[in-house]
Amino acid sequence: xxxxxxxxxxxxxxxxxxxxxxxxxxxxxxxxxxxxxxxxxxxxxxxxxxxxxxxxxxxxxxxxxxxxxxxxxxxxxxxxxxxxxxxxxxxxxxxxxxxxxxxxxxxxxxxxxxxxxxxxxxxxxxxxxxxxxxxxxxxxxxxxxxxxxxxxxxxxxxxxxxxxxxxxxxxxxxxxxxxxxxxxxxxxxxxxxxxxxxxxxxxxxxxxxxxxxxxxxxxxxxxxxxxxxxxxxxxxxxxxxxxxxxxxxxxxxxxxxxxxxxxxxxxxxxxxxxxxxxxxxxxxxxxxxxxxxxxxxxxxxxxxxxxxxxxxxxxxxxxxxxxxxxxxxxxxxxxxxxxxxxxxxxxxxxxxxxxxxxxxxxxxxxxxxxxxxxxxxxxxxxxxxxxxxxxxxxxxxxxxxxxxxxxxxxxxxxxxxxxxxxxxxxxxxx
Amino acid sequence: xxxxxxxxxxxxxxxxxxxxxxxxxxxxxxxxxxxxxxxxxxxxxxxxxxxxxxxxxxxxxxxxxxxxxxxxxxxxxxxxxxxxxxxxxxxxxxxxxxxxxxxxxxxxxxxxxxxxxxxxxxxxxxxxxxxxxxxxxxxxxxxxxxxxxxxxxxxxxxxxxxxxxxxxxxxxxxxxxxxxxxxxxxxxxxxxxxxxxxxxxxxxxxxxxxxxxxxxxxxxxxxxxxxxxxxxxxxxxxxxxxxxxxxxxxxxxxxxxxxxxxxxxxxxxxxxxxxxxxxxxxxxxxxxxxxxxxxxxxxxxxxxxxxxxxxxxxxxxxxxxxxxxxxxxxxxxxxxxxxxxxxxxxxxxxxxxxxxxxxxxxxxxxxxxxxxxxxxxxxxxxxxxxxxxxxxxxxxxxxxxxxxxxxxxxxxxxxxxxxxxxxxxxxxxx
Numbered sequence: 001x002x003x004x005x006x007x008x009x010x011x012x013x014x015x016x017x018x019x020x021x022x023x024x025x026x027x028x029x030x031x032x033x034x035x036x037x038x039x040x041x042x043x044x045x046x047x048x049x050x051x052x053x054x055x056x057x058x059x060x061x062x063x064x065x066x067x068x069x070x071x072x073x074x075x076x077x078x079x080x081x082x083x084x085x086x087x088x089x090x091x092x093x094x095x096x097x098x099x100x101x102x103x104x105x106x107x108x109x110x111x112x113x114x115x116x117x118x119x120x121x122x123x124x125x126x127x128x129x130x131x132x133x134x135x136x137x138x139x140x141x142x143x144x145x146x147x148x149x150x151x152x153x154x155x156x157x158x159x160x161x162x163x164x165x166x167x168x169x170x171x172x173x174x175x176x177x178x179x180x181x182x183x184x185x186x187x188x189x190x191x192x193x194x195x196x197x198x199x200x201x202x203x204x205x206x207x208x209x210x211x212x213x214x215x216x217x218x219x220x221x222x223x224x225x226x227x228x229x230x231x232x233x234x235x236x237x238x239x240x241x242x243x244x245x246x247x248x249x250x251x252x253x254x255x256x257x258x259x260x261x262x263x264x265x266x267x268x269x270x271x272x273x274x275x276x277x278x279x280x281x282x283x284x285x286x287x288x289x290x291x292x293x294x295x296x297x298x299x300x301x302x303x304x305x306x307x308x309x310x311x312x313x314x315x316x317x318x319x320x321x322x323x324x325x326x327x328x329x330x331x332x333x334x335x336x337x338x339x340x341x342x343x344x345x346x347x348x349x350x351x352x353x354x355x356x357x358x359x360x361x362x363x364x365x366x367x368x369x370x371x372x373x374x375x376x377x378x379x380x381x382x383x384x385x386x387x388x389x390x391x392x393x394x395x396x397x398x399x400x401x402x403x404x405x406x407x408x409x410x411x412x413x414x415x416x417x418x419x420x421x422x423x424x425x426x427x428x429x430x
Numbered sequence: 431x432x433x434x435x436x437x438x439x440x441x442x443x444x445x446x447x448x449x450x451x452x453x454x455x456x457x458x459x460x461x462x463x464x465x466x467x468x469x470x471x472x473x474x475x476x477x478x479x480x481x482x483x484x485x486x487x488x489x490x491x492x493x494x495x496x497x498x499x500x501x502x503x504x505x506x507x508x509x510x511x512x513x514x515x516x517x518x519x520x521x522x523x524x525x526x527x528x529x530x531x532x533x534x535x536x537x538x539x540x541x542x543x544x545x546x547x548x549x550x551x552x553x554x555x556x557x558x559x560x561x562x563x564x565x566x567x568x569x570x571x572x573x574x575x576x577x578x579x580x581x582x583x584x585x586x587x588x589x590x591x592x593x594x595x596x597x598x599x600x601x602x603x604x605x606x607x608x609x610x611x612x613x614x615x616x617x618x619x620x621x622x623x624x625x626x627x628x629x630x631x632x633x634x635x636x637x638x639x640x641x642x643x644x645x646x647x648x649x650x651x652x653x654x655x656x657x658x659x660x661x662x663x664x665x666x667x668x669x670x671x672x673x674x675x676x677x678x679x680x681x682x683x684x685x686x687x688x689x690x691x692x693x694x695x696x697x698x699x700x701x702x703x704x705x706x707x708x709x710x711x712x713x714x715x716x717x718x719x720x721x722x723x724x725x726x727x728x729x730x731x732x733x734x735x736x737x738x739x740x741x742x743x744x745x746x747x748x749x750x751x752x753x754x755x756x757x758x759x760x761x762x763x764x765x766x767x768x769x770x771x772x773x774x775x776x777x778x779x780x781x782x783x784x785x786x787x788x789x790x791x792x793x794x795x796x797x798x799x800x801x802x803x804x805x806x807x808x809x810x811x812x813x814x815x816x817x818x819x820x821x822x823x824x825x826x827x828x829x830x831x832x833x834x835x836x837x838x839x840x841x842x843x844x845x846x847x848x849x850x851x852x853x854x855x856x857x858x859x860x
Contacts, residue, residue, distance in 0.1 A: 088535035105790035360535035
């Protein structure tokens, strides 16, 4: 672990630098598969499923029978846990619903803004060792609340041609309309172009490895929107002597176990706490099943001592962490002044894993400094804001001459003319 | 003009196809200039200003004196028109402000969502024949309402090294914090990397030619967000016998004068109206100063007859127009059921140019079918939604076991451990 004392502001950006990856070699692979899926559809999808997932799946769509079987295998304990999480996520995201904004900006000029659902959305859920059914909740719950009519979920099949039952259960519970056993680049390409089996969608959500990330970026070149650019997950904790070092260490480790490239940072005004956390990490690390992964991430982690809260805040805002835990005497200072963070966890009893699963907030958050300019996934991620206006004869008489003058000054005569014709018609009517 | 009667649904996508442009050759130029600005800063900016704008500008920043001089040259008439437009835009965008969303999802688990401003934003305003001061209003007004602390505006200098006075006046009026005489690729690159003169920003807004569009796309690879992907402007009108053919023609022409690649479509359940509009267009076209441009766009335009409103709606939703005018007997049918459109204009006295300038709605809207998955620029475009959570000892006891079970099922032991440690500590305290 790297302990850094009182770093000078001009060194912050180097200290806080994130690992950047070159994607040039991956890009060629992704482009090739996109081209093939675009021209050969399901045939190409089957080919790459066989190649990458090592299995030939006769029917790509998960059947009702398979879903029923999956549900039967899930323990009641896990079902109840998922239902509790779903209920909290639902409550928090339902509260984000906005009403129509209606304004008569000037007499006779009525404008309103309304959110309407993105009709067709695609969710990508990775396979592998950790079946991310929690991500199904985080994406399908708000999609359903928003009113998206088509919610397609793609996830790679395992060696037996199945998707993890907990993923199927969560998808069933949250109203996913179609579940497909398709993974990786071919899934993203399929949802981008559409095939006989895979519906073309308007926006793709969800995490994935580097191949999926590059595939999602490429999808945007074909008119598909994506939730946000992706990067390795990260956590920054600010803590002082009021923090519990064992808790702080456990949170840093929960971040570190995600991957060897996870970003883990502690900022503190207490040298004692930094030393205690360092010791605690060693103790807790030893018993973790994913120790090998966590160890590597921890080796790159940073424990930064700064003189006071003001400097700490400045440094944190420059970093813009995905997850930000506040365990300090003066919580309000950080809550009020944090400008750039994905999700904020406050106090000793708010571990990051609460937000990952069950508090109700969304865990799909901007990484890699994108907290400066992107929102985490929320209800609005599944809608688009549309504006409407209806102008009465009085209204156009009120604003018509302003439009004529501005259009003329911009050299757009036909824009002016559209108003002039209407004003003349109204004059003739009088 | 192309008149099409009762097209079969399977032909819609071909009929409604937008002109796509290859950007491969442009990309190399843009990448080269980005590289140079990244490494050589202001020196490269000056070089390309001299090359592309044909002028050497000693001081890239517009001075207070220049602004004062510009303001003095604007007629009172134009000033008043701009002020009226600003007032309406302000009213409509201020009303979009959302309150903090606060939910106790379960006893002791408090979650909230808050919008915070994107701190540093960049506005790009093209130069050329049409000085788009209206776009300054559309971007700087909501940026200011949102609370962005740094609002940088770049616009290319003319041959005398000046920016159009109306652009300067609008920027001054709307609280732009820095105005720079820099255009094209070098402006976007400058705001992406930052130079001595140009501040690095987090999000770039604004229209531009193909070079600017590709530059904005490239900026996203360096961590900068952009307002939305761009394409040629477009208008679709649905009209029946209750519409006034002269008004419809004037709206189609106001769209057509934007550029030869503008998209202009009329959908109607009345063959008579289609014929009348066709005639009206010829009459009005002849007197337009931008006739040459409008004529080419009109040549590619489509007048589509369909049997009834249901078919019309389906076709319109498949297209997803940027601007959508409704001039029909049954307005409510279209208002209630339009799923994909940027901004909607209702009735005979609501020309598109009203929304372009002064009704209060924003004119920066999704083109190229992006109305299916993107919002037009609105107040939220200048903020990001952040979530917060604070969990009490009771709260973590309520949701703790659900988190433990889910983390375990996902194979993430350290995530579970962060909760287990806290639950144990609370048990020991009791």
